[in-house]
């Protein structure tokens with residue numbers, strides 16, 4: 001696996017964890033202005049998820065790395081992103097599977113999981129690289145982290 005440096009998130013939490021994953025998936029952007037991205041095609045997405053917090057759980061984890069992989073890679077790897085109707089919606093541009101929205105959805109799924117944990121870790125950043133020359137960073141607004 002490539003070891004890449006990601007943009008830093010500045011914060012005051014004691015612990016910060018980062019989980020990398022590679023996701024092979026197809027998508028298309030169902031809009032006439034999307035050009036050739038309107039045709040189904042594939043990427044190997046490189047995803048990095050940053051989670052932080054001040055407290056650990058009873059196993060000494062901030063969050064279990066395997067659980068993060070299961071939530072995101074386990075759901076999206078080797079799929080057509082447009083098929084995940086609880087993540088994406090081909091009729092609403094706020095839910096098209098663009099790189100930006102893929103990053104935001106990953107954030108939402110991870111933070112929903114973290115919200116149920118008693119020690120309340122926070123997802124601070126989701127990095128999604130779609131191609132060797134293009135990536136997106138999603139960060140929640142300051143009040144949500």
Ligand SMILES: [Zn+2]
Pocket residue numbers: 027037041042043130
């Ligand atoms: Zn694409």
